[in-house]
Amino acid sequence: MTHRIAILGASGYTGAELVRLIATHPEMEIVALSADRKAGQDMAEVFPFLRHLTLPKLVKIEEIDFSQVDLAFCALPHATTQKVVAALPKDLKIVDLSADFRLRDVADYEKWYGQPHFAPELQPEAVYGLTEFYREEIRNARLVAGTGCNAATGQYALRPLISAGVIDLDRIVLDLKAGVSGAGRSLKENLLHAELSEGTHSYSAGGKHRHLGEFDQEFSKLAGRPVHVQFTPHLMPFNRGILMTVYVDGDPAVIHQTLADAYKDETFIQVLPFGALPSTRDVRGSNFCHIGVTGDRVPGRATIVAVLDNLTKGSSGQALQNANLMLGIEETTGLMLAPVFP
Structure with a gap:
């Protein structure tokens, strides 16, 4: 059976990543692609790397016949998806890649995103899309809210440890390095090559980053x-x-074993041998997350390093993994691409 797919917001990085992944998916066909400013253009004009594919022309959302769509991916900017999803057919399966349905409490959404929730009636049915931990809920969901890419990375490193009670919950420090594509495709002065290259900087420090809500x-x-x-x-x-x-307080060997046990049956989560630490190069362009654990010179302290590709496992790959579950397709279908190296 071939499932008919629409991608809303296909002119952004996560939209293009969805097209790249679904292009070789044996049970999905892209029947509609939407964009705002680029409506009317071919995907080959917007993303020349996709010119070998035969794809629908980009159109406005209101031009799509959703009666011919089985599942829609919403790769739209934050703060716009709630209104869009509320206007879609109530029986349409939806995977949202934005932040608009991630926080279960609408008051928390307003706190972290600075505006009221525009579809509070839909929030109770939204399932948090961290696949490995909400698999059964996702399988039966109509609306799945994809996680933040930063939030997913930290959760893969910490969820099993919190559940097992093997770390001090009051002494957890997360230090994250993220690639530029996580900021989206919009033109921003601080993302110009001359402004960003040959250096790095912190941002949203001091408890201000929105993924802290997750x-x-x-x-x-x-x-x-x-x-x-x-x-x-x-x-x-x-x-x-x-x-x-x-950085956590706990027995490094116990921490490593807890993670290894938790993920031993998970295809996309790879726990490295104790003392080995991963690189972003190891997962580039793939749906894999690699996790390493090492001890510290001070007994009772451990360092955990987790890496993933923000556009794949952190966003579009996660979205496809969830869509597979929602449509009754084998979860790994279309996602077993090896990382791109070098």
Whole structure:
């Protein structure tokens, strides 16, 4: 059976990544692509790397006949998706890649995103899209809210440890390095080559980053009490990838074994041998997440390093993994591409 797919917001990085992945998917066909400013253009004009594919022309969302669509990916900017999703058919399966349905409490959404939730009636049915931990809920969902790429990386490193109670929940530090594509495709002065290359800088430090809302929500739910991590992201002069270094108090050997046990049956999560640490080069262009653990010169402290590709496992690959579950397709279909190296 071939499932008919629409991608809303196909002119952005995550939209293009969805096209790249679905192009070789044996059970999906892209029947509609939307864009705003680039409506009327061919995808080959917007993304020349896709010119070998036969794809629908980019159109406005209101021009799409959703009666001919089985599932829609919403790769739209934050703060626009809620209104769009609310206007779509109520029986349409949707995977949202924005932040608009990630936070279960609409008051938390307003706190972190600075505006009211525009579709509060839909929030209760939205399932948080961290596939490995919400698999069954996603399988039965109509609306799945993709995670933040930074939030996903930190959760892969920490969720099993919080659940097992093997780390000090009041002493968790997350230091993140992220590639430029995570900021989207919009023209921004600070992302110009001359402004960004040959250097790096932190941003949203001091507890201001929006993905802290997801960390608070998910970690506190796991622990059964408030958990507030310390988190500082840094923008790096490379295109793809996230590297999260996590500092925790706990027995390094126990931490490593806990992660290895938790992910031993997970195709896309690879825990390295103790003492080995991963690189963003190891996962580029793939749906894999690699995790390494090492000890510290001070007993009882450990360092965890997790890497993933922000556009694939952190966003579009995760979205496709979830869509596979929602459509009754084998979860790994279309996602077993090896990382691109060098």
